[in-house]
Amino acid sequence: MSDAIAILGSLSLGTNINDCMDAADVNDDGQVDISDAVRLLGHLYLGSETPPDPFGACGEDTTEDELECSAYSACP
Numbered sequence: 001m002s003d004a005i006a007i008l009g010s011l012s013l014g015t016n017i018n019d020c021m022d023a024a025d026v027n028d029d030g031q032v033d034i035s036d037a038v039r040l041l042g043h044l045y046l047g048s049e050t051p052p053d054p055f056g057a058c059g060e061d062t063t064e065d066e067l068e069c070s071a072y073s074a075c076p
């Protein structure tokens with residue numbers, strides 16, 4: 001849930017998510033917006049479809065998009 005809160009905080013308050021915007025692209029559409037928080041919360045609390053890989057694991061997003069990922073502290 002903290003990830004969804006971080007996404008919403010970034011969108012509404014401009015807080016910094018991290019150095020890996022691609023990690024916030026939960027639905028993997030190449031943008032970070034409210035649909036990413038909704039997708040994450042839907043999966044966590046309503047049992048909706050699991051977000052695309054590498055959701056729940058450390059790894060690269062193999063989908064080409066404009067989002068950067070210079071580092072992700074949750075992954076060693």
Ligand SMILES: [Ca+2]
Binds near residue numbers: 024026027030033036
């Ligand atoms: Ca997205």
Ligand SMILES: [Ca+2]
Binds near residue numbers: 022029061063065
């Ligand atoms: Ca992506």
